[in-house]
Amino acid sequence: MNNKSGVLSGVRVLDLTRVLAGPYCGMMLADFGADVIKIELPGKGDDARANAPQINGESAYFMNLNRNKRGITLNLKSEQGRAIFLEMVRNSDIVLENYRPGVMEKLGLGYEDLRKVNPAIIYGAVSGFGHTGPYAKRAGYDIIGQAMSGLMSTTGWADTPPTRTGTAIADVVGGMSCAIGVLAAYANRLKTGVGDKVDIALVDAMVSSLEIINIIYLNTGRIPTRIGNRYEAIYPYDSFQAQDGYVIIACGNDKLFGLLKQTLKISELEDARFSTNIARVTHHAELKAILERWTGEHPIDQIVELLLAAGIPAAPINTIDRVTKDPHIAVAREMFVDIEHPVAGKITMTGNQVKFSNNKTSIRMPAPTLGQHNHEILKELLNYSDAEIEQLINDGIL
DSSP states (O other), rough: OOOOSSTTTTHHHHHOOTHHHHHHHHHHHTTTTTTEEEOOOOOOOOOOOOOSOOTEEEEEHHHHHHTTTTEEETTTTTTTHHHHHHHHHTOOOOEESOOOOTTTHHHOOOOHHHHHHHHTTEEEEEEOOSSTTTTTTTTOOHHHHHHSSGGGGGGOTTTTTTOSSOOOOHHHHHHHHHHHHHHHHHHHHHHHSSOOEEEHHHHHHHHHHHHHHHHHHHHHOOOOOOOOTTOOSSSSSSEEEETEEEEEOOOOOOOHHHHHHHOOOOOGGGGGGGSSHHHHHHHHHHHHHHHHHHHHHHHHHHHHHHHHHHHOOOEEOOOOHHHOOOOOIIIOOOOOOEEEEETTTEEEEESSSSSOOOSOOOOOOOOOTTTTTTTHHHHHHHOOOOHHHHHHHHHHHO
């Protein structure tokens, strides 16, 4: 590997995943410094290579999720391809896959098969419904995870249909959950020497994320529905119409609401209906109308500046162009990073959200072109000669 930096330096990951959830997990491990080897189908590769937007024939979608990885091609349906993969497993720490449950087992490459070769292997599997239970064999996609978890039933406004979030949040949270799981298993392996299988379901990940939505029903019997940008537990914690867009005001407790009253000096805010948080949640509609009469008379940035100066949490609802120009997000926190790709040229991608004090989380190299590191990896890991690798390519194994 051409870079040894990062908190996971020295950890080798075999990444068999495709599209989003699994690749997101692999991307996080790669950003942390692991040597992540992306293994793709010869001649075709990850389905995401065909996803929009395309830059010079290369998918920006794919490039963002597979940066910092080396790439090889390998036909796991062939006996020789499986043998090569098992040899790689001997010299690796983590395997990631997001096939439908049962697929890897049919290939003879499931967790029980791999642990015979390497008892210390950490096996991370992401699927729609997990590897156990009556729905295990169902196909799973992000929108299915959002739908079946209950998330969509609570996303949107009271007079609109159930709504998918603007991003593939089930895939992202599923990928993060897998990263957390395999790192926990790896930490345990350092103590015990024994590996483990990490089984992540997109539906489980989203059910876990619903926090108060679940708690309301489980403890009161009320079924939460769509309430727009309002939060069930506190108020005002919502979006408000301004002159030129929308602003967020987030008074998370009575003290903050007291500061809001002092700042705005609106007599109606002194009403007993708004004296406690519970009362404000009950009378949220009336309170929102009062606040929007004020916010509607002022531009977003003026509102935010005034409230922040008073110690009240507030923010603009940014469009993405504003986010990419924000001096805190884009510059200080390095959440958008330029990198040079051998085919696409200079591209900008999303940075990593995890920051360390003593180590750099960085984007060191672009996503691999299909089979880019076939020679490099097989020579390095398995001592194959150039002639042997070329024969594997000619035979359709690579």
